[in-house]
Structures are given as C-alpha cells and as structure tokens.
Amino acid sequence: MAASFKKTEIKTIPRVGEIITTDTLFWKSLEVPVTKKEYGPITHIEFSPVEPHNFAVTNSTRVQIYSPKSLQVVKTISRFREQAHCGSFRDDGRLLVAGGDGGEVKLFDVDGKSLLRVFKGHKGSVHVTKFLLDRLHLFSGSDDNSVCLWDIPTENQLISYKDHQDYVRCGVASLASKDIILTGSYDHTVKMWDTRTQDCAMSVNHGHPVESVLMFPSGGIFMSAGGNVIKVWDALAGGRLLTTLCHHHKTITTLTFCKNYQRLISGSIDRHIKVYDVSTYQVVHTLDVPGSVLSVGVPADDNLLVVGTAEGLLSMQRRKSDEDKNVRKKKRPASYKFFLKGQNYTPSSEDQIYEHKKKEKLQKYDKFFRKFEYSKALDAAIHVRSKEPEVTVSVVQELIRREGLKPALAARDDKSLGFIIRFIQRNISNPRFTSTLTDVAGVLLDMYNSHIGQCAEVDALLQRLRTTVKQEVEYMKQLMETMGTMDMLFAAVSTNQNKQSHSNSLDVLTPSAEAQTS
Numbered sequence: 001m002a003a004s005f006k007k008t009e010i011k012t013i014p015r016v017g018e019i020i021t022t023d024t025l026f027w028k029s030l031e032v033p034v035t036k037k038e039y040g041p042i043t044h045i046e047f048s049p050v051e052p053h054n055f056a057v058t059n060s061t062r063v064q065i066y067s068p069k070s071l072q073v074v075k076t077i078s079r080f081r082e083q084a085h086c087g088s089f090r091d092d093g094r095l096l097v098a099g100g101d102g103g104e105v106k107l108f109d110v111d112g113k114s115l116l117r118v119f120k121g122h123k124g125s126v127h128v129t130k131f132l133l134d135r136l137h138l139f140s141g142s143d144d145n146s147v148c149l150w151d152i153p154t155e156n157q158l159i160s161y162k163d164h165q166d167y168v169r170c171g172v173a174s175l176a177s178k179d180i181i182l183t184g185s186y187d188h189t190v191k192m193w194d195t196r197t198q199d200c201a202m203s204v205n206h207g208h209p210v211e212s213v214l215m216f217p218s219g220g221i222f223m224s225a226g227g228n229v230i231k232v233w234d235a236l237a238g239g240r241l242l243t244t245l246c247h248h249h250k251t252i253t254t255l256t257f258c259k260n261y262q263r264l265i266s267g268s269i270d271r272h273i274k275v276y277d278v279s280t281y282q283v284v285h286t287l288d289v290p291g292s293v294l295s296v297g298v299p300a301d302d303n304l305l306v307v308g309t310a311e312g313l314l315s316m317q318r319r320k321s322d323e324d325k326n327v328r329k330k331k332r333p334a335s336y337k338f339f340l341k342g343q344n345y346t347p348s349s350e351d352q353i354y355e356h357k358k359k360e361k362l363q364k365y366d367k368f369f370r371k372f373e374y375s376k377a378l379d380a381a382i383h384v385r386s387k388e389p390e391v392t393v394s395v396v397q398e399l400i401r402r403e404g405l406k407p408a409l410a411a412r413d414d415k416s417l418g419f420i421i422r423f424i425q426r427n428i429s430n431p432r433f434t435s436t437l438t439d440v441a442g443v444l445l446d447m448y449n450s451h452i453g454q455c456a457e458v459d460a461l462l463q464r465l466r467t468t469v470k471q472e473v474e475y476m477k478q479l480m481e482t483m484g485t486m487d488m489l490f491a492a493v494s495t496n497q498n499k500q501s502h503s504n505s506l507d508v509l510t511p512s513a514e515a516q517t518s
Helices: 022-028 322-326 333-340 364-370 374-382 389-401 405-409 414-427 434-447 456-507 513-517
Strands: 034-037 042-047 055-059 062-066 073-077 084-089 095-100 104-109 115-120 126-131 137-142 147-151 156-161 168-173 180-185 189-194 200-205 210-215 221-226 229-234 240-245 252-258 263-268 272-277 282-288 293-297 304-309 313-318
Touching: 022 272, 022 282, 042 084, 042 304, 055 084, 055 304, 062 084, 062 095, 084 126, 095 126, 095 137, 104 126, 104 137, 137 168, 137 180, 147 180, 168 210, 180 210, 180 221, 189 210, 189 221, 221 252, 229 252, 263 293, 272 293, 364 374, 364 389, 374 389, 374 405, 374 414, 389 405, 389 414, 389 434, 405 434, 414 434, 414 456
Parallel strands: 042 293, 126 168, 210 252, 252 293
Antiparallel strands: 034 313, 042 055, 055 062, 062 073, 084 095, 095 104, 104 115, 126 137, 137 147, 147 156, 168 180, 180 189, 189 200, 210 221, 221 229, 229 240, 252 263, 263 272, 272 282, 293 304, 304 313
16 A cells, blocks of 8 residues: 655744734724714814713814714814814813814803804914813913913903914813913923913923823823924923933824823824833834824723824724624524534444545645656745745755755756746845755855856846845844844953952851850
C-alpha cells in the first residue's frame, strides 16, 4: 500500500501585533458609524448633562438637537442669520446658549425652542458661549478680543475683559467655582479670570494659537490645545507646565473627557482621534475618521461617540450592548435534528462499518512536489498572494531540504527570473525570512552571474536588491552601535550600584565575637 503524501509544512512566525488592553476592547466595541451630511462644518458638539443626554450639533446657521436613541434630529434652532457657534447646554438641560457671526449671544428654551434673551455688546463673531456654575450668568468670547460676563435675568453685561490681543476661540467654566472661567486665544495665551475682579487672575503661554481648553472638575489642572501639541498646566502652582503631549501631525481642534474624567480625547485635522490615560498621559487608543475633525462629543454614560468634521460629516457610533454581544443565531430545529441523527447509534457485532474518508486536497505546489517538478512548484509558490510570503519561503525551505533548489532555479527566462528577484527584494529585510532568502540570493547570483548585463529589466531588479541589502547592512551597523552604547551605560550603572552596596556594607558593622565577649 502506497504511503500518503506529506504536505509541505507552512512555518508561520507570530507577528508582534497590537497589545490588547481594556481600552482597546472598550473602543472597539463601537458599532458601525451612522453618518449624516450637514450643510456646513460642524464646529461644536455638546451633550446635555441630564438624561436622555440629547446632544446639540452646531453647524451652518442652526443648532440641531439629536436624540441618542434614534440618532435623529428632534429639534432645530435656526434663529440665526449668519453662522452659529458653540451651542451649549446649561447643567439642568433646560436652556441652550449659542453665539454667531452677527456678534450676538442668544439664549433659547430647549423644550419650546423659543428665544428668551439676546445679549448684545460684541463687535465681532462670538465663538465661545458657556454657562457658569450658578446658572444665573454666562460668558462669551469673541473675535473682537474680548471676554464678556452676562447676567441672564436682566440681560445686562456685567464685565468685559480685553486683555487678549487676538481672537478668543475657546473657553470653559469651572465646575468647582461659580466665579472662575478659562479662555484661550489666538494670541497664544490661556487666561484664567475671576469674575469678582476686573483683572486677569492667571495667564500662561501655550506657544501656538489656542483652539481648545479643558479643565478638570476640581479646577486644579487644565489643558490647552493648539498647533499639534497639548499642554497640561497646574493652576494651583501658578500655571506651572506639567507635561506636553505631541501625538498629532496637524492642528488639534478639540478636547473632551470621557469615562468619568479618566480619559482625555483629542481630535485633529489630521483625521485622527487620540485617547489618553489622564494618570500617565499616554495614548491608549487611536481612532481614524474620514475627515478633518473639528468637534467630538461623548455622553456621561460613554455609550455614544459623535464626531463632526470640517467637510460637514457627522459620525455617530453607538456602543454594543452586552445583549448584542451574547446574541447568537439559533439553529433551526430541522437542521439540528438532522445533524444529531445517528450520533448516538451503537453498531452491533453483526454490522459492517464503512468509514467515509474525505479526499485529501493538495495545494498546487504540493501537487508538483508529488511529481518532483521542482521548478513548477517554485513558480506556483511565487505567485501566491503577496500577503502570504510565509508560503513561498516554506516551499523554498522544502526545496533546500530535498536538494532541489538549484534544479528549481535553473533554465529560467528573464520574466520568471524577475519574479524571483522581486520577491527576494521585497522580503529579504523581514527578519523572519532573511536567512533563507539570503541563501537563495547567493545561489541565484552564482548560477546567473554570466547573464548579468544581458537584460536591462533583470539588471534593474538586481540593482534594487543591492540597494535594499546595503540599507539593511547600514541599519544593522547602527543597531550594533546603539546596543554597544546601551551596554556601556548598563555596565556603568551596575558598577556604581555594586560600589554603593559595598560601601554600605562597610558602613554597617556588626560586633565581632571578641567584641561581644569583652
């Protein structure tokens, strides 16, 4: 009886992939985004602090309020003649304030959509409107470089700060005090104001036009974003810089908190959203967005992620519930019974048993190996999908084991030779394949040394291979130099530690036997 053919063993080495953390699982549990195209750039997104956590989307000449359950517009506030900005909720969710290019600040009743107050006094576009903690006052920031405090019941302007030297484009009210507000300007400064005084309480220089500011609920630490950097400041230490985060390639446009202030989210026009751990300020996850991010919003329960872009695209992603994760398709009773049929049958001694053997399916290169056609086996492996070089390298290793590499490479035309050289050039820098492909390249050059210079295409491929190998050798030299430097540093540190431990052992002396007896 003929022995069965042994298939070629494909040796796969696990790649170093993404480290799976709780943050990775948390953000990958988002569903497929629901997208909507609005009329203009979505400059601001804010969730209502109270349930059901409706969110206001500011774009064009209106503020739209969406339902987080249906992801549909439930109210539209369009009492603006020009571009609207910064639609923000009061902490009870009953009032909404927004600015606009007309220089007016408008206050609306969320339930009835009626206009309650119009605050006039700015001479430029108003890009910042926020309520203070006491619910009776709000502040605004404008392109006329001023920050104004308004009294809601009387509709009067109480204070106007004019210390900024350029547009005021962002601001936030403290959640720890009803008198503290924070604003950022294109003059590169972030200023903290105490509404009980007429002067600036604190000012720090961000170094770039400030696009967004954020403050922890305690009020002790605040962040500023501008350019491609985020800076963290300690307000209790007089504005001392704690750290600088630089993980975006282009201008950062928005900052927000999530996961009960344990995570910081930043959005940029480089089409990425970064999530940071506020305890270490390290990036724990990155999200890709099909547009330049201008605004990001996350509700208090973290069940929805809403992103607005400069192209007017609104992306809404729900989080998968535990019930959705555990739902499985139930098999139909008929199919289930069919598969169970005969499972528990016990044959008797008089029954004849016939086993059904599935026909063994061989890959194309294994079929050629079975016929000892090594050249065709290599051709079949070379034309396997480029994403699976492990298959081709495993076939080459099998050829080496069978001593069939030279017969497989012999008598080739320029076209087939080009395929082999191109594969070697693409994968020789991969540490998993370097050893095997270096041997193949050496055999190939020995066999076709006399053919060099006869085909321009083959010569060009060999030149590319030479360049790749030269670069890899240079990288290895630099790596060895770096490793040598690190070994010297580690050796110096260990020597110092040994000396210190030796000196400490001499400093602490124990009484000898003679000293104890005397």
